[in-house]
């Protein structure tokens with residue numbers, strides 16, 4: 505008998521028939537004697553619908569109330585799923601984040617899990633029930649409902665797998681695993697059989713939303729192997745695991761894109777000590793995570809500063825920045841939400857030169873202008889106009905021949 509955690513994403517539970525089909529799939533394993541913990545997302549599109557509703561009430565929605573609202577998507581699916589199981593003849597119980605006690609900090613809309621109490625789940629499992637936990641939500645110390653950030657149900661699943669010392673953690677989604685790039689925009693994308701936590705962390709941080717980055721971080725820390733696979737087939741998916749000797753070692757392992765960032769530019773800021781901290785302190789105090797930052801070379805006593813923030817925090821960031829611009833005497837502050845960040849990722853880049861040049865060449869060949877560049881040892885990112893995202897991803901995937909499998913490196 506194994507304890508298995510399975511998470512099903514929004515497209516997997518998008519309507520009543522799909523919920524019933526997933527329930528039957530889970531029940532099969534339960535009938536074979538396994539203890540089943542199921543984590544569910546809201547139905548596809550539901551969280552977006554709730555976000556839109558909130559914006560109809562308040563230009564910048566109150567973060568606490570936003571979490572009360574967003575948590576209802578998952579509340580609906582877990583209840584429906586438990587009903588489907590009962591109707592089909594087994595017992596199930598749905599649990600919300602505060603019932604389980606998934607304790608988080610109080611950073612609304614992007615809370616971090618601090619601890620999980622596994623007792624209630626274990627009691628229900630020992631009573632023979634399938635336990636259905638609402639993904640993406642928790643409860644803060646003050647008793648307020650919190651959510652874990654978009655895509656956060658993956659994190660709920662991995663955290664539960666760690667807390668319960670589960671034998672298996674499976675993330676079911678609408679594609680067959682982790683690919684060299686998004687298979688929905690690049691037909692030649694290739695499924696990766698095994699990938700290390702570190703490479704997956706890098707892909708996820710740069711936009712491969714097939715796994716939420718925080719779920720990968722937790723999996724690495726608690727050594728939880730993750731199996732990412734399709735809800736709609738029975739084929740093996742991708743294993744996200746620790747590095748071992750026979751893994752693929754690729755120059756470039758994937759191409760990612762992220763359309764969820766916006767760019768903010770300060771023009772003509774006085775170039776004096778302390779300016780960067782006066783700009784970025786209030787942003788971090790507001791819990792907004794800045795990604796790329798570029799400061800231009802000095803022109804007279806002035807300089808320009810450009811950075812990116814999550815699109816969901818853009819309005820709040822702009823409001824803060826307009827005030828700062830006045831305080832520090834910047835000429836103007838402008839924003840652009842129609843951008844995308846396209847990245848190539850691969851540990852093999854460490855020892856190779858020329859990868860960045862190839863990337864720039866491919867983008868210029870497609871007539872795509874690069875607005876910002878950032879590099880690290882194992883990735884190169886370029887910010888471009890959003891409308892060229894798909895073109896850029898396909899061109900880069902082709903140029904680095906990611907459709908062709910690498911030979912495994914046999915190490916003795």
Ligand code: ADP
Pocket residue numbers: 512513514515516545655676677678679681682683684685686687688707711712713714715758
């Ligand atoms: P779920 O609702 O199941 O959590 P998501 O939409 O969050 O599913 O994630 C699955 C989607 O991730 C896929 O449909 C695919 O479009 C996208 N995706 C982006 N990059 C990748 C990648 N490298 N490999 C697989 N899927 C990817």
Ligand code: ASP
Pocket residue numbers: 513514545546551552577639640653654655656657658
């Ligand atoms: N429903 C949430 C979202 O759409 C969480 C999740 O699906 O993982 O972001």
Ligand code: MG
Pocket residue numbers: 513655658713714715716
């Ligand atoms: Mg997801």
